[in-house]
Structures are given as C-alpha cells and as structure tokens.
Amino acid sequence: MPNSAYLHLLLNHFPIIGTAFVIIVAGYGVRSNNDRIKRLGMLMLVLVGLITVPVFISGNKAEGTVKGLDGIQEEYIHPHEDFAKASMIAMEVTAGISLLGLVIFRGQKNVPVWYGILLLLFMIAVNGMMIYTGHLGGKISHLELMNLH
Numbered sequence: 001m002p003n004s005a006y007l008h009l010l011l012n013h014f015p016i017i018g019t020a021f022v023i024i025v026a027g028y029g030v031r032s033n034n035d036r037i038k039r040l041g042m043l044m045l046v047l048v049g050l051i052t053v054p055v056f057i058s059g060n061k062a063e064g065t066v067k068g069l070d071g072i073q074e075e076y077i078h079p080h081e082d083f084a085k086a087s088m089i090a091m092e093v094t095a096g097i098s099l100l101g102l103v104i105f106r107g108q109k110n111v112p113v114w115y116g117i118l119l120l121l122f123m124i125a126v127n128g129m130m131i132y133t134g135h136l137g138g139k140i141s142h143l144e145l146m147n148l149h
Contacts, residue, residue: 003065018051029116059084
C-alpha cells in the first residue's frame with residue numbers, strides 16, 4: 001500500500017495541470033461566447049477543486065513520513081504547507097464561484113461573459129499559486145519513494 005507521501009506525489013499535479021487545462025477550455029468558451037464550453041470549463045473547475053482536497057490532506061500526512069529522512073530539506077516543509085493551505089483555499093473559493101455559476105445560470109440562462117472573465121482571472125491567480133506551491137514542495141526532496149517496491 002502506498003504511503004501518504006507517495007499518494008501526495010501522485011495527486012499533486014492535478015491542481016496545477018488541471019487548472020491550466022481549465023483556463024484553456026474556459027478561455028475558449030469566453031472568447032467564442034459559447035455557453036456549452038463555458039459550462040464545461042466551470043464543471044471542470046469544480047472537479048479540479050474537488051481533487052485539490054485530497055492533495056492537501058495527503059500532503060499534511062506526508063509531512064510525518066518525510067521528516068527525519070536523509071536528504072529532506074525540512075526548512076521547506078512549513079513554507080510549502082502554509083502556501084499550500086492558501087492555495088487550496090483560493091482554489092475552493094474559485095471552484096465554489098464556478099459551482100454557484102452553474103446553479104445560477106442553469107437551463108436556458110446564458111453565462112455572462114463577465115462571469116467567465118471573472119472566473120478566468122481567479123483561475124490564473126490560483127494556477128500561479130499552485131505552481132508556486134509545487135515549486136516549494138519540490139525543494140523538500142523525494143527520497144521517500146526509494147523504499148517503495
């Protein structure tokens with residue numbers, strides 16, 4: 001059974017790559033003013049928001065797995081953890097705004113372009129935060145994978 005550090009390393013790419021992909025889809029939806037594509041982007045963002053929660057939880061549990069291992073730069077653990085928390089909150093707020101939009105603009109109601117632009121701006125900020133979170137995490141090291149079979 002994989003440990004929490006391994007699980008965290010498997011999942012941690014989803015918020016970064018997922019948000020980048022959603023920016024492309026949602027951006028196309030806004031640019032073309034296509035409600036189906038805008039809704040697809042909004043749904044995808046909600047899904048990325050959902051996967052972000054286990055990424056954060058597994059990261060918290062991974063701390064106990066890696067602390068004290070040779071080669072681990074422990075001084076980066078808390079900055080990574082602190083920024084990850086802020087990034088997760090920003091992601092969940094953005095995903096919540098997206099879910100709210102799916103509810104408000106359901107059925108035949110058009111998704112206003114301004115709403116799509118607002119979400120895009122939030123997504124760009126969140127993606128930058130997720131990238132920086134990953135950068136901080138990468139400084140910790142990944143020797144915890146050496147003992148897995």
